[in-house]
Amino acid sequence: MSKFLSFEFWNTVARIILRNRILILLIIVGITIFLGSQWKNMKFSYTEANLLPDDDEINIQYQQFLDKFGEEGNLIVMAVNDPSLFTPKKFAAWNELAKKLDAYDEVEFTVSIGDLKKLEKFEEEGRFRMVPFIDETQPDSLEVEGYREELFERLPFYEGLIYSKKSNTVQTAIYLDKEIVNTELRRDFVVNDLIPIVEDFEADNDLNVYVSGMPYIRTLNSQNIIDEIGLFIGAALLVTSLIFFLFFRSFRATVISMITVVIGVMWAFGVLGLLHYEITVLTAIIPPLIIVIGIPNCIFLINKYQQEIQKHGNQAKSLQRVITKVGNATLMTNLTTASGFATFIFTQSTLLKEFGIVASINIIAIFVLSLLIIPIIYSYMEIPKDKHLKHLNKRWIGGFVDWIERMVRHHRISVFIISLVLLIISIIGLYTIRISGSLLEDMPKNAGFFKDVEFFEEEFDGVMPLEVLVDTKREKGVMKLSTLKKMDELQTLLAEEDELSKPVSVVNLVKYSKQAYYNGNPKYYQLPTSQEQNFILPYAKDLGGEDNNILKTYVDSTGQYARMTTFMKDIGTEQMERIEENLWPKINKIFPEDRYDVQMTGKALIFQKGTNYLVNNLVISLSLAILLIALIMAWMFKSWKMILVSLVPNLLPLLVTGGLMGFLGVPIKPSTILVFSIAFGISVDDTIHFLAKYRQELKANNWKVKRSVYAALRETAVSMFYTSIVLFFGFSVFMISSFGGTVALGGLVSATLLFAMLSNLLLLPSMLLSLQKEIANQEVLKEPAIDIIPEEDDILQEKKRKKK
Template sequence: MAKFLSSGFWENVASIILRNKLLILILVIATTVFLGKQWTHMRFTYTEANLLPDDHEVNLEYNTFLDKFGEEGNLIVIGIKNDSLFTPQVLNAWNSLSEKIDQYAEVTLSISLKDLKLLDKQENPARFDLKSFIPDSVTTKKQASDYRKQLFNDLPFYENLIYNKETGTVRSAIYLDKSIVNTPARRDFIVNDLIPLISNFEATSGIKVRTSGMPYIRTLNSQNIIDEIGLFVGAALLVTSLIFFFFFRSYRATFISMITVIIGVMWAFGFLGLLRYEITVLTALIPPLIIVIGIPNCIFLINKYQHEYKMHGNKVKALQRVITKVGNATLMTNITTASGFATFILTESSLLKEFGVVASINIVGIFLLSLLIIPIIYSYMPPPKEKHLKHLGKNWIEGFVNWMERMVRNHRIAIYVVSIILLTASMIGINQIRISGSLIEDMPKKTAFFKDIKFFEEEFDGIMPLEILIDTKRKKGVLKLATLRRMDELSQVIEEQPELSKPVSIVNLVKYTKQAFYNGAPKYYQLPSSNERNFILPYTSSFSEQTNLMGAYVDSTGQYARITTFMKDIGTDKMERAEENLRAKIKTLFPEDRYEVTLTGKALVFQKGTNYLVNNLVISLSLAILLIAIFMAWMFRSFKMILVSLIPNLLPLLVTAGMMGFIGIPIKPSTILVFSIAFGISVDDTIHFLAKYRQELRASKWKIKKSVYASLRETGVSMFYTSIVLFFGFSVFMISSFGGTVALGGLVSATLLFAMLANLLLLPSLLLSLEHNIANKNTLKEPALQIITELNEEQEIENDPSKEDHTH
């Protein structure tokens, strides 16, 4: 490793790069073409992000449920809240819409006014026949009015499933084929068939139709994510290129940097396809992340090239020094950043592992691209003109550097006081931070489908499924009257909770059979007694053969039953309290020796996954901090340097977490990467500063103050450029329609400013204040790694790998 990072090694690297320019460019182009072809294997996930390991208890319970009853997130609902529905013309059009939807192969069952089945008691032989609620077209207003009255007054079985008695809202339930729910066929049906049918009904009837359900929400939300990936990668490139040009005033420097990061983004998509990973809520962040890492590389390399050329006017020597000096330090910064993301590979979550793999590979990839493309392209171009170097001596940049030096020289106490105040305030804010396990919190609030989610929450108490799986431990145990009564009592507890909708289970159907037995009188919609059950059973035998409703809520053996309810978009705290209340009641109602009851469903799995992700974030971030702390100690052969290097990097993270608490931004999958990104970037700045500081120490014969100020002046400009470009680059994400993307962009932008100031003010202040204890000749005399090589200029010219003239 030491040999790998020695000055001789980097001289050889410079020689190889500058002697084999054309070959390397061909290899870069060939690799880009190869990875570009892998784009065909990219696919977007058609399921919610599963944040849990495959063998996690919650996942195993959910998979057990799926084995018994299949995919539960296959329900789409369409609803109308309009008094004119029960008029002949509109009612017939609504029924016609349901008939058209039902004809598609992707739909296995639809329950609408047209499809409603009534249990009709027959005596000879004893049976229940199923007859249609609306058998024919409606021709008169009286017919329509009678249907409305019958629905709202005589059919409690369908209450909160098809209608809301209080508001008059009516909806249809569309159950998709479970085999297509997590495939592209789901999107094709919803986008190409269902939405046009609904739009046509709205156009002809003039009535607004509300549409929701997890398959519908996931489809439109995924489409928004797809649209915004391209939008924000393009916008980030545009903004960063404009800011980059403002600083460097060079079209070619801007163009070269943009080409480099664009190729890096292409590689990122290519690796996703090559590894056959799905684009998920986390991996979708990798392309803009590559811009985040790539732009600093370009800034440091180009700034160093122009700085070197301005000093001695030799283009080839400047390019060689870019590779030998900045290349080494840039490698270290990228390795530490990649290592931080690679810690996610150590988790047991496949989602986190995939993110860690792709992010770390591409961070190393963008380093290689920067190191290869920038020197090679500049070697083919004429030397920088005076106008390209003007930015190095701009008055306002010089003023900024002078301000930093004055602060560090004369106001270190003020810097420490401000840091302590920020730390104290952050601790208060961190105590107010919350965790969000909501499936829909990040969805764009201004879209029609989000407004429809809120509509169904108000009218039918939610659309996110929560399932209760009951194992009676014996065949046909579900239909035992004792089991049904326990299920009914649990259903009443669910109904009393404001966060949950009225549950649906076999209990509803059994109650309806008793009502039908008593000729449809609504007051008999209740569980039968033991004696009544004996009278009713002969009627249900034929009925069970005519309907598949029972199969949806009881398995074929009669051992397993499900109770389905739906949740509102509630906070994690309320969800946990609701879960706790249900588990307490379940424990009371269902003895463990006779029943095994499991709470599951997508909403619960997602909430548990978010908690798991937060715990893994703490572990991964701790591992990253430990790894980089060890690296710093090894690099400088001084564990004391850990204090100096980590304090300016941890403070911005704490300030960011405190901001999240004060502003009310929760910890969730979309904001959880803020800390990893911020830590990686701030550590990069620290390494660049300390590397330059070590170089200046040796050059000045261990004059610490002189070395600190010299390091501040040279690296300060690059850090400032980097932070400003990244600040505006991430700020672009704040125009997103997704709350999580807005929060990510805003928080990272703010954190980058804190990190820049911490590394330019707090870090040099600590070096100066602790110079006799930490930053002295004894502790820094012999580093394990030589980050910046000290090359003899005459030796550089003698070993110059290029054949070009050196007299530029």
Template sequence: MLKLLTKHFWDVVARLILRNKIVILVGIILITVFFSTKWKNMRFTNTEANLLPDDHEVNLVYNNFLKVFGEEGNLIVLGVKDSTLLTVKNLNAWNNLAQTFKKYPEVETVVSIKDLQKLVKDTKNEKFKLEPFIKDSIKSFSEIEILENDLFNKYPFYDNFLFNKSSKTFRTAIYLKKDIVNTQARKLFIQNNLVPIIEDFETKTNLDIHVSGMPYIRTLNSQNIVDEIGLFVGAALLITSLIFFFFFRSFRATLISLLVVCIGVMWTLGILGLLNYEITVLTALIPPLIIVIGIPNCIFLINKYQHEVKLHGNKVKSLQRVITKVGNATLMTNVTTACGFATFILTESKLLKEFGVVASLSILAIFLLCLLIIPIIYTFLPYPKDRHLEHLNKRWIGGFVNWMVQMVKHNRIAIYSTSLILLILSIIGIYQIKISGSLIEDMPKKTEFFKDIRFFEKEFNGIMPLEFMIDTKRKNGVMKLSTLKRMDELQNLITEIPELSKPISVVDLVKYSKQAYYNGNTKFYQLPTSQENSFILSYAKNSSTKVDLLDNFVDSTGRYARITTFMKDIGTDKMERIEEDIQMKVNKLFPKDRYEVTMTGKAIVFQKGTTYLVKNLAISLSLAIILIALFMAYMFRSVKMIVISLIPNIIPLLVTAGLMGYLGVPIKPSTILVFSIAFGISVDDTIHFLAKYRQELQANNWKIKTSVYGALKETGVSMFYTSIVLFFGFSVFTISSFGGTVALGALVSATLLFAMLSNLLLLPSLLLSLERSIANKEVLKEPSINIIPDEDNDDDDLI
């Protein structure tokens, strides 16, 4: 009954499409125009990708820190390592460059060598006062020598902040206003003001300026992502159209396919704008994905049309059969692909949810466009020429199919042995996979800003902020000497960790105050004793000046203190070990009844997000497998067929995971996507093959061997075509400058190639080997959905 309803449904669909051509085309144009009006809502995200749910403990800790101290990633640093900087002309130019940025409203403060102040004891008035190292400008080389001696030998407070005395590298710190760090204003300031000013300075002085800091990195990195969207779309269109033309040798068919996928991309961008989603590193991949997934739809539909035209020469009947016989199969395969992406919606990550929503909706949209546009356009076009149908008789394709048939007939043991060996090797490789939570690992390695990241890592031990917040649980608890001593011990531990930079906190200011109290003697750069503390505090209270640099390291109530350090680009494993070591020290130093110490920062949030995603990978992939298994159970109504169909699709995933282990490709947000995407796409081949196999069984009186070989010959060509398109289509992502995108493209391509071979060799072999247990009407019951309608000789014109 359901089979008849399905057939009737597609007959009605074909009739509606072919009788309402103009109305449908006008409707598509109007919808496309509507979506194009939503493009204005598209914007690139101004915040970092947060992979954790909003209510996750790590996010709550980080947001609490921001509530107390405000945005922490507002620092841009300029660095120079050049002996010619220490000349009168260049040092003055360097200081003037810093002063230039102070006039911009986006800048909160700028700290350069010229801004550094000496804390000096005023005995007469019993207070501290500030005196600049450079009062006006440098006038002679002797002044530079004095300045060097002061900075490098007399004032350890400033060591490793604005200079590295061992390599004589200098830097300037630019603090942006915290309220613009996550807005478009940050991007405009960096692109329109910061970068041009620095380039002009380099031209005039011949000094090589290194620029870094999270606002700068994020801006240039996001611009690279935006630039690559156009590159991916263009490359995907080029490679898929070339392959399509190679298969069909028809400019007409190629142009129709390009038209369809281009409209699909326009709809995808419209969906992004309609939902007000930001363009992230993940959603930026969807437009080229739609091209890669849409072209196989076009191949199925156009190939069927040309096959029907060649068979009986009736164009109207051919188009009707394209819709009724291929439409259902294409719908099923697109639904399974969409399911692979839709599983991301069920995760708690906002980033993945948005990716899943847009990708799954876009896949269904491209199916609809293919089904509507291709048959309608062909009603207006003349019959295909003979040269357009030559590809249907390509001998080399026939040779490939015959090779597969021979392998399945005579070499099943070899197929099983190879599969088993690959499986064992893959499991070994899986145990070698590492997890990476690096913020910068996927950034383009050849860009200047990435080289600058490495420069600052080498000279100042990192640029990614790592924060410690100490809650003393009482007002003015930070300035208690016992608290300062505990903080000092924690800072000493941080200093000993090579992956972290020298920390800075209120402790350093207190030490500097004691040094100043003893007239600048460097041996007194230490915390005061309890007796000294009262004298030094009295001086500090009488002082009207303060060091702006440390304004933000104690909150207004004196309850919370902050220790800031910067972290090198390290893996999750190393970071977890560092975190454990620090936590052990914290537990000893800060009694929980009196203090609460939390470690946070953007780097921590990102790393914890990666770990969270890895834990959810199994859930996401399991959901994809369960959804598709239920889908196939509904279609084939056979548990045994579900098991047999899943084996050829799970093995390629394991092989890819094993390759990741052997090749040192870590699990990270970009590579996590591989498995659900590849599984959702590769299972399409299984559905096509099994649907045709069951049809062959009915036509051949339940003769297994004849049916398997028939299904292999019938579906082998289309599976080969689509797999080649998908392989080269996803390979487009390997031209990216982002390591994660390259890994995603290469891994999905490899997985789909393995999946094609698995579905063409292992699946038929399993069916033949298990013929006695599955080749009966009890196991292979009448399908709930007839994916490939039975061939008939019904010549009725539905039009």
């Protein structure tokens, strides 16, 4: 391996690249065309991310629920909170709106005031029959008022389904075809049909319609992700190109770099398509991420090329040295960065695994592209003129480097004290971090659909379905009066929780059956007594007849399983855990485990459990990243003592970031959980560059530690500053997102990398100076496994030393 990464190896690589320029460019074009052809396979995610492993017990329970009752997230709701709705014209228009939507193939059925059925008893048939609530197609004012009064006063069954008594809000439920709920057809219907129809209705009737429901929220959320991919890529290209131009003052250097990263972005999309991965809120950030990580590669390569040109003016020699000298260093730094992302591959979460695979592949790909494209393009261009090299002589950054050196030379104790204080404060902040499993927390708060969510939470106590599955362990056990009473008790228990809505189940239908049996008197909306069950339950069991048996919505075909649906507010993991902790002892008391099996499930609950799973795996993932990079460092420098020196300056920024999250109230969630592994994988690059240069300076300065530390510091501070600035502003691009999690990710990674730069420039050299007896000797810093800075530079350093 050491031979593979030796100076001779990179000389061979340089010769191959420069002697086969046309062939290499044709190969790059061919791969780009091939990956471009895979774009057609890219799909956007149309469902919530399932963060749990497929074989997790909670996932298995959810799948069992779906097998019995089908997709539970297929409900879209529209609501109007306006008294003028109950005027003949608007009332008719509202009912007509539901009929228009019901005619679409994507809609299974709608439930509106116009669709409402009343239960009526037909004694001669021995059954109940659903009859229309509204008889007249064009009711007058008096009749509309009568409907309003009957709905709110005599039909408690429809409370929470069709109306809310809090402020007399009326809603229409739109049940989508379960087969298209998680497909692109759902998006087409919502974007191209539903939204325009609702907007036309609002304009024609001067009514404000609130729209929500998980299919609607997911569609607009996915649309925001699609819109933001282009925004991120454009912003990342703009910001990085501006910074690049400010550093190099060269249009052609900027254009060459942009060409390189644009091809890298095309490859990133191609890899997503080739692997048939869906574009989610995480994989959507990979293309701009490739731009941000690719630009520092371009900076190293072009800067070295221009330095060589300035030295001797020989273009062929300069290009050969660019590949030879910078290839090794950029390979190792890109490997450590890719390692930080690759740790996600070892989680059991499909979402994170896909993110880790695509990100790590493309980080290596952008390195290869940079190493090939930049030298080849420059080989066909004229030698840079003096105006292109002026930036190499700029002294504006000298003040920053002087300050760093002064701090390390004269204020090391202060550096250690400040580091220790930051460590203590950060640990305190870590204990205040909360965990969030909210499906809605990351969604854009200023979006219209989010404001509608808040409205439905206020009026109907939530839009996210929480399902309770009751297994009676025997066929037809659900319709036993004893089971119905237990379910009624459970419904009362759930309704007492402020964060949950009024539940709906077969219990509501049986209560409605009794009310209908007593001629619609609302005071009889209750379960039948043991004396009444014999003549009421037979009606309920055949509710609606064979063709319209609404019992199948809440009871499976065997009569063994019952479904109870409630809706959750946008609550976090901690609140849900508190609710479960309060409910389960009571549920187990109501339903003895030897006779019943009760499960809670639903997408919202799955997401929360998945967040907990990710948090539990965060320590494993980050520990794996640290171990992997530590092994790389130990192998590179052949010294286990160097692990401590290299890890401390990079772990401290992570702890500070964790502390900031605690103090600023930024929760741990699927988006922010990426911060630590990403930042660690990138920040350790600076450590590799500094320690490699430090070892070289030690050999050149006859193992004199102080002189070597300061020389390495002055040599590497500028490149660290340049790359850190690019990374800081590059990741800051994500802060323009409308998604709270993406904003937090961008801000936290930017802050972590900036602090990591200072840590590597202040704490790392301070540690080397303070531990010089233990570390700065030939036994510890013997010949490394690979030459990060090639042998030729070692020879030059030795010549400098002899001249002195």
